[in-house]
Amino acid sequence: MSGSKRDWSGNAKRRDGPKPAQKQVVRNAYTPMFELLRNELDEHHDRRERIVKASRDITALSKKIIFSLQRVRKIESQLPANIQAEVDSRLAEISKLLATLAPEIQGINRYRYSRNLMCLEELVEALTFAHYLKTQTLISHAELSPIVEDLTQKGAVTRDGEVMGDASDTAGNAAEPAEAPTTEDLPTISLTEDDYLYGVFDLTGEMMRFATTSTALTGSMASGQAAGAGGDEPRTIVQDMHELGTFFEMLPVGPESRFQWYKKLEVTRQSVRKVETLGYDRIVRGSERPEGWVPDLSTGDQGQRDELE
Amino acid sequence: MAPPMIDPALFDQLKSKIEEDTNVRKELDQIIDELNQHVSYTQGVLSRIHSTPRSKYEALLGQVENGIKQEIQTVGRLSAFASQYPYYKYNHKWSRTVQDAISTVILCAWLGGMSPESKPGEVGRLLTLEDVGKAFEVPVNLKDRDAFHITIEEYLLGLIAVVDDLSRLAVNSVTLGDNAMAVQISGFVKDLHAGFQVLNLKNDTLRKRVDSIKYAVKKVEDVVYDLSLRNLIPAQGSQ
Structure with missing residues (x-):
């Protein structure tokens, strides 16, 4: 029970008196x-x-x-x-x-x-990645x-x-x-083109992770199927990353958000670098590996931890 | 031979798309710059209201209207150009400037400018969103098609700027001896404040700006309080 209201001379006001009209939302000409x-x-x-x-x-x-x-x-x-x-x-x-x-x-x-x-960007990332894994090309x-x-x-x-x-x-x-x-x-x-481009930016990160794990686990650089007899060496993911990297370097900066663009471009550059190093390691040290040797996965993971997001 | 990683046509397509986008932005920047100049000029002229007695409004507002005509013309150019592209893709570029332009028009009309022949020079007329659209000769709150228009948010934000300016005018009109003006402003600002309370606001720019109205109300109430304390309120209140 709360205290009762009093008038100026101190007499308590009756609570059961007529209630003041229900408080209306103030209405005026502009309401x-x-x-x-x-x-x-x-x-x-x-x-x-x-x-x-x-x-x-x-x-x-x-x-x-x-x-x-x-x-x-x-x-x-x-x-x-x-x-x-x-x-x-x-x-x-x-x-x-x-x-x-x-x-x-x-x-x-x-x-x-x-x-x-x-x-939509995220969806593009997933779809382009799936497409790459199946065809080794970038879907347009x-x-x-x-x-x-x-x-x-x-x-x-x-x-x-x-x-x-x-x-x-x-x-x-x-x-x-x-x-x-x-x-x-x-x-x-x-x-939109922006949805697509930013999705593909993120695709480079996924390709980098894929390159890292697949190389670590299979001992060879992910690449296309050997093209028939006597064909060229199948393309490896290192070349694909290079091409994607160049693709973004050559494109004019997207004007929607330059800041975003540069940030994504920088991440892409890092991913390309990582896959490059991977390719280099394969060439230089790969031959020293005994048949069936599998690298320590924990080190393979360290490289990408900061890239997870 | 396996297909290449990236189809060369893709690069060309995206490149030309980005270039087009960039060019549209450049063109818009130019128009918006021009609009900004007209708005600044008009705002400048309007700021004289704080040192102009009511008897001389007419001449001053004539000058303001000239500035507004320039604004309207440029908004027309903006509308024609921007309507070729998705409205909300670029809307953020001009939204602020258009808000300021809207403010000048609302304030000018409130002070008695741009008035219909039937009631020349009537002070206290609030232009609605539709009125503002008519003044600028552009649609408002478009939903069924994608073209240039004035949004509800832009109108409301423009209106809030007017409220702020009026709270300043309340002080200055008293200085100029026009106490009735302060009382009228007080009524108007309070009504608008109540009006804004009707809106369900999200935690966005609009809400933050709406929050500022209460300071305008306080400022104007203080002026009216000072006046009433000294019995300076004209008997014929304009409320």
Whole structure:
């Protein structure tokens, strides 16, 4: 029980007296205008929240794909079955998330939330890495875009069959419950050049880690399959890293964020250096190794610890 | 022969894309620079309001309107150019300048400038987001298509700058003997403060700037308090 209020002469005021009119939000000539603006802003904030959530999940799943891929030991056209299965199941999940994301970032909203869409870089990193492990080439932006669009639309189709748990889906999905939509009508996610480039920047780090572990464990530099009889020596990952390094050195600095660009470029340079050293070690000391010798893995790991993130 | 690591066409594609991006930014920088000059000039002229008695507003506001015309013209150029590209890709480049331009227009109108013929020189008129859009001849709060427009945030941030300026004017109008102006400003600033309370703000720039309104309210209230203490408030309050 709190103390009672008293009037100026000290007499306690009755508590059960008529309550003062319920405190109203002060309304004035401008209140309706602010209420309209509030609704608009709320819509924006809510949408951003949904995007951030989906984006975070996609990032986590992409990272898991990358971890799976790091368990691959050599470049060949088929990923080991167990790893391929892991990748596929993650991709299926990503696909669903992309489908929920797509209607939110159509048209003008694509760039409005681009800062909340870091997940696309991460996804690019995972997809380019998988592609490299299978083909030993860098997938181009033009080839990758349709893949991401495809993933997005597939996610929408599979999700359609289920009961939609997410009731907060907005206008973009209004047409969906109609008979099975053709994929062409579904909103999709366009991959910007920046998403692609920054994803590929990160790819160099993954290639460096892959080069390090695969060399350490197999005792030979990851390379393509020997090209038939009498062909050239197959390309090794050292050459690929060099080419990627040169690729970025020759590109003009991306103007979106020079700071970011230089930071990523510097990391790329370091990765190239590390793989170079690896190649050198193989040539110089490799011959001294007895057949079947496996290096101490703990030292192999040290080199990359700072590169993990 | 195995395919090369990187398709040469990829390099060319990305290079030309980056170059295009860089050129767009250069062009935008030029337009925004120009807009900045007009805005600074207009703000400069507007700052004379603090030393101008109300009877001479008309002449001063005429000068302000000239500056605003220049702003409007440049915003038109900006709009035409920027609308060719994704709006939010470059919006951060001009957002600040456009906010300042919006402030000049809102303040000018509040002081009685740019007024409709029916009510010339009426003090205390608040331009809405739509009014500001009409003044600049650009759309506002666009959602259905990707083109240049004025955003809600830009309008609100511009409005907050006006509130701050008005709190200064409250002090100076009293110095100039125009106590009614201080009282009117007090009512207006309090109403806006209440209005901003209606918004659900996130922890972003807008929230930080909205927080500053309370200092403007305090400043204006102090002035009104001083006046009422000395019975200096004109009998016909303009609230």
